[in-house]
Amino acid sequence: MEHGKIIRTNIAELSKDERGFIRLKLLKTEADFDLTEAKNQFEAACFLSNKQPYKVLVDTREAFVSPDKEAGRSSLPHNCVTLKR
Numbered sequence: 001m002e003h004g005k006i007i008r009t010n011i012a013e014l015s016k017d018e019r020g021f022i023r024l025k026l027l028k029t030e031a032d033f034d035l036t037e038a039k040n041q042f043e044a045a046c047f048l049s050n051k052q053p054y055k056v057l058v059d060t061r062e063a064f065v066s067p068d069k070e071a072g073r074s075s076l077p078h079n080c081v082t083l084k085r
Contacts, residue, residue: 004016005048007044007047007048008027009037009040009041009044010029010031010032010037010040011026011027011029011031011032011033011037011063011065012024012025012026012027012037012041013025013027014041014044014045014048015048016048016049017057020049020054020055021054021055021056021057022045022048022049022054022055022056022057023056023057023059024041024045024056024057024058024059025059025062026058026059026060026062026063026064026065027062027063028062028063029063032068033065033066033067033068033071034067034068034070034071035068035070035071035074037067037071038067038071038074038076039074039076042076042077045080046080049080051080052080
């Protein structure tokens with residue numbers, strides 16, 4: 001996948017840079033970082049990486065938000081290969 005595509009979730013923008021890193025930029029918003037948001041970010045990263053292993057750079061310069069309890073304790077797949085979509 002070429003770099004430059006941006007996927008936006010409720011609290012983040014995800015893109016792939018020229019080195020193959022997934023860049024997750026947290027946005028200034030009032031949206032919740034809940035389980036749905038965590039799943040959306042994971043699925044976006046898997047799409048951008050073509051379900052291959054990837055490294056993530058998290059950009060918190062604009063905002064910083066932590067996941068709620070449910071998202072923090074979730075059992076999301078540990079890799080994109082097990083993603084069912």
